[in-house]
Amino acid sequence: xxxxxxxxxxxxxxxxxxxxxxxxxxxxxxxxxxxxxxxxxxxxxxxxxxxxxxxxxxxxxxxxxxxxxxxxxxxxxxxxxxxxxxxxxxxxxxxxxxxxxxxxxxxxxxxxx
Amino acid sequence: xxxxxxxxxxxxxxxxxxxxxxxxxxxxxxxxxxxxxxxxxxxxxxxxxxxxxxxxxxxxxxxxxxxxxxxxxxxxxxxxxxxxxxxxxxxxxxxxxxxxxxxxxxxxxxxxxxxxxxxxxxxxxxxxxxxxxxxxxxxxxxxxxxxxxxxxxxxxxxxxxxxxxxxxxxxxxxxxxxxxxxxxxxxxxxxxxxxxxxxxxxxxxxxxxxxxxxxxxxxxxxxxxxxxxxxxxxxxxxxxxxxxxxxxxxxxxxxxxxxxxxxxxxxxxxxxxxxxxxxxxxxxxxxxxxxxxxxxxxxxxxxxxxxxxxxxxxxxxxxxxxxxxxxxxxxxxxxxxxxxxxxxxxxxxxxxxxxxxxxxxxxxxxxxxxxxxxxxxxxxxxxxxxxxxxxxxxxxxxxxxxxxxxxxxxxxxxxxx
Numbered sequence: 001x002x003x004x005x006x007x008x009x010x011x012x013x014x015x016x017x018x019x020x021x022x023x024x025x026x027x028x029x030x031x032x033x034x035x036x037x038x039x040x041x042x043x044x045x046x047x048x049x050x051x052x053x054x055x056x057x058x059x060x061x062x063x064x065x066x067x068x069x070x071x072x073x074x075x076x077x078x079x080x081x082x083x084x085x086x087x088x089x090x091x092x093x094x095x096x097x098x099x100x101x102x103x104x105x106x107x108x109x110x111x112x113x
Numbered sequence: 114x115x116x117x118x119x120x121x122x123x124x125x126x127x128x129x130x131x132x133x134x135x136x137x138x139x140x141x142x143x144x145x146x147x148x149x150x151x152x153x154x155x156x157x158x159x160x161x162x163x164x165x166x167x168x169x170x171x172x173x174x175x176x177x178x179x180x181x182x183x184x185x186x187x188x189x190x191x192x193x194x195x196x197x198x199x200x201x202x203x204x205x206x207x208x209x210x211x212x213x214x215x216x217x218x219x220x221x222x223x224x225x226x227x228x229x230x231x232x233x234x235x236x237x238x239x240x241x242x243x244x245x246x247x248x249x250x251x252x253x254x255x256x257x258x259x260x261x262x263x264x265x266x267x268x269x270x271x272x273x274x275x276x277x278x279x280x281x282x283x284x285x286x287x288x289x290x291x292x293x294x295x296x297x298x299x300x301x302x303x304x305x306x307x308x309x310x311x312x313x314x315x316x317x318x319x320x321x322x323x324x325x326x327x328x329x330x331x332x333x334x335x336x337x338x339x340x341x342x343x344x345x346x347x348x349x350x351x352x353x354x355x356x357x358x359x360x361x362x363x364x365x366x367x368x369x370x371x372x373x374x375x376x377x378x379x380x381x382x383x384x385x386x387x388x389x390x391x392x393x394x395x396x397x398x399x400x401x402x403x404x405x406x407x408x409x410x411x412x413x414x415x416x417x418x419x420x421x422x423x424x425x426x427x428x429x430x431x432x433x434x435x436x437x438x439x440x441x442x443x444x445x446x447x448x449x450x451x452x453x454x455x456x457x458x459x460x461x462x463x464x465x466x467x468x469x470x471x472x473x474x475x476x477x478x479x480x481x482x483x484x485x486x487x488x489x490x491x492x493x494x495x496x497x498x499x500x501x502x503x504x505x506x507x508x509x510x511x512x513x514x515x516x517x518x519x520x521x522x523x524x525x526x527x528x529x530x
Contacts, residue, residue, distance in 0.1 A: 005311040009166050012307030044312065047161045047174055048288060049263060059263040061160035061176050070316070077288050091177055109160065110176040 002039055006031045043067035046076055050095055051084040052112060060089050060112055065105040075100060087112045118142035118434055120208045120222040122199050122376075125154020126416050127407025128228035129182040130423030131430070132191045135226075138431035144220070145186070145193035146210050152186065152193065153179030154230055155253070156416065158260045161281055167417035178416060202376045206402050224402045224430040227377060227390070228423060231370040231408040233278075239368050241273075243341075246332030252278040252367040256285070265289050267363025271340040272296040273327050275303040275310070277414070279367025284313035293319050294359045297342050299326040299349060302477055304503045306414070328356060330364055340364050370412045377405065386454050387411040393459040394468050395429030395438050396422070404430050411456055411471070414505055438462050444518060449484075449525030451475055453502070460515065460522075469509045472524055477501045482527045483508060488520045496529070 006013040008030045015025045015035045023032040037043055045067050052058035068076055076099055085095050089112045096106040119140050121128045124147030132143050151157060156164070159175030166172060169181070186193065197212040202225060209219045233251040241249070250266055256278060258264045268291050272279045275298040283293045296314060301324045303310055314321050324345050331339040344355035372389040383391040383399035389410040390398040397404050406426035407419045432438040444460040455472040470485070478500050485493040485508075493510045500506060 005307045007308040007312040009163070009172070009308070012311070014307075044316065045162055045172075046288070049160065049260065051263075057263065059261075061174060061260065063160075063162060063174055073288070091180055109174040111180060 004035075004038060006034055008034045037067075042070040044070050044073060046073060046080075047109070048077060048080050050080055050106075050108075052087050052089070053084040054086045055112070058087070058112065060085060060087075061109045062095055062106050063109050064099070065094075065107050066103075068099075068102050068104050072100065072102065076102070076106075080106060115218065115220045116222075117144050117220050118223045119144070119226065119430055120220055120224075121145045121226045121228055122202070122208070123147065123154065123228035123230060123407070123409070124149075124152040124193055124195075125228060125230055125407065126156060126179065126182065126419045127230070127409075127423035127426070128154070128226070129179075129186055130420040131226045131228055131404075131406060131427035132193075133182065133185050133189060134424040134427030135431045136189045136191055136427075138428055140431045140434055143191050145191065146197045146199050146208070147193060147195050148198045150195050152183045152195070158253075158257045159281075160260045161285070164416050167415070168420055175416075182420070199376065202380060202403070204380055204400055222402075223434045224404065226426050226430050227374070227398075227403070227405040227409050228407045228426070229373045229376070229409040231412050232373050233366070234369045234371060236366060239273075239366070241327060241330065241366075243327075243330030244332040244337075246330065246335055246337050248332065248337030248363045249330060250363065250365060252276070252282045252365045255363075255365055256282055259285060259289065265291060267291060267337075267361070269294060269359075269361040270363045270365055271327075271342075271359050271361045272365045272367060274298060274367035274369070275305045275321060275323075276367040276369065277305045277309050279365060280305045280309040280313040282365060282367070283319050284317060287317045287319070293317070294361055295320045295322055295342070297322045297325045297327065299324065299345055301347075302501070306503065322357075325355075325357075326351070327364070337362055337364055370408065372409045372412065374405075374409055377403075377409075385411075385456075385458060386448075387456075391458040392456065393440075393461040394457050394465055395432060395462055396426040396457065397429055397433065397438070397461075402433055404433075411454065411505075414503060418505065418507070432462075432464055438464060445521040446470065447521055447523050448472065449486075449523040451478065451481075451526030452524050455524045463512070463516075465512065467509045467511050468515060469507050470524060471505055471507050473502055473505055474500045474526060475502065478526060478528075480529050482529060484525050484527055485510065485522055486525070487518045487522050490518075492518055492522060500526070 017035045023035040047063045049059040093108040124145045156175035156179040164178040201209040328341045328343040343351045440461040
């Protein structure tokens with residue numbers, strides 16, 4: 001039996017999961033899925049910034065299109081930090097596709113004219 | 114004199130929602146005044162995700178969430194002025210603002226909505242002891258430096274206060290290469306969301322010291338060099354012998370937010386213990402035609418609720434402009450046992466089908482009833498398994514239950530026997 005706080009939404013349910021992957025304490029199906037992932041392959045969303053190359057002192061916010069394996073957070077951060085984009089940027093633009101073969105893209109989250 | 118139907122002060126999440134809702138309720142002549150160079154307020158620097166679960170059933174980042182409302186403001190043709198600071202508001206609803214293009218302008222408004230947000234408490238507010246060196250900075254300021262301008266304010270960080278901005282910044286600065294040594298919280302519980310303790314601290318092995326505070330800051334050479342923490346007892350007095358020293362270059366403060374209401378204060382509007390104005394069921398303050406919503410009314414945990422409250426104020430202002438919101442009664446709503454505040458503080462109209470009461474409890478409590486009573490009569494009763502101060506409670510009561518109430522309503526917590 002493992003116990004932890006659900007991070008799927010701000011509600012923060014206290015989840016319990018047993019060895020047969022039965023989840024209790026969740027208020028929604030997403031919580032159950034999170035609990036199962038958390039004991040088999042924990043994943044996290046990352047949000048960060050990227051340099052805007054053609055603007056002076058300018059950064060743009062980005063996020064992962066999906067959660068990435070928790071163990072790869074700092075490797076993905078390195079990829080984000082060494083890549084730059086050019087303005088204009090639009091919300092939803094792909095800045096890095098399939099980052100480190102995770103199947104996850106790095107997506108722009110801010111419009112810069 | 115320029116005349117407008119509705120002037121909204123602040124173009125953040127509350128202000129934009131208020132404008133959109135007022136427009137949808139038939140008010141066409143609206144002006145939003147925003148002091149920053151973009152709409153969206155604090156959401157611009159909140160690049161993390163988790164916004165919009167109630168509003169859009171998805172998890173958005175701050176900039177994504179705000180852009181949905183900024184787009185609606187544009188689509189509805191609502192006028193806004195950026196880089197425009199409101200200097201004065203008078204009781205007869207004259208709004209004076211200034212910007213580089215218009216100079217100093219006074220507008221006569223039929224209604225005004227305050228949506229001015231909140232500010233962070235600083236070192237003075239908590240009587241922080243020790244050297245007054247550089248490197249002591251509020252978490253929100255550090256967030257703005259990092260997420261808007263791209264500057265990391267320090268490399269070795271101690272965070273005082275476990276509010277959500279502090280927790281979010283612990284993770285954010287760790288991702289950018291800083292070493293966050295610990296988070297210290299003077300209360301025996303955190304005021305941040307549980308999920309932020311899990312995903313911002315536990316994920317990165319950042320210790321959280323509850324019932325601990327900063328004994329002193331050391332930085333004789335001009336920059337923070339050391340922060341000394343110590344445990345506090347239940348009277349918040351430092352316990353000798355529990356000192357812990359952390360060599361660091363930055364102390365981030367995440368020690369609370371306060372509604373930003375200097376202009377309302379000046380008008381002598383009736384103020385509540387939230388430090389925001391007292392409002393009625395239309396979110397109108399004690400000054401006719403002046404409304405308040407969002408974090409300048411009371412500090413919210415989740416932006417979705419700010420948006421919703423903005424809409425309530427937009428509807429309230431539209432009702433007022435259309436002459437619908439005559440006061441028929443004056444029922445006071447008061448916090449009782451275990452409750453720190455309740456909004457609205459007054460019920461004065463019959464315009465709502467239901468009224469949503471918003472309140473916070475004073476301390477974490479389990480297995481309780483929330484009682485809405487008026488004199489001897491119990492108007493409404495709800496069971497709650499867990500209530501904590503960091504989560505605002507919202508309870509909707511139908512119009513039918515409230516119509517016959519004649520006396521003040523007291524909201525109180527009663528433990529289940």
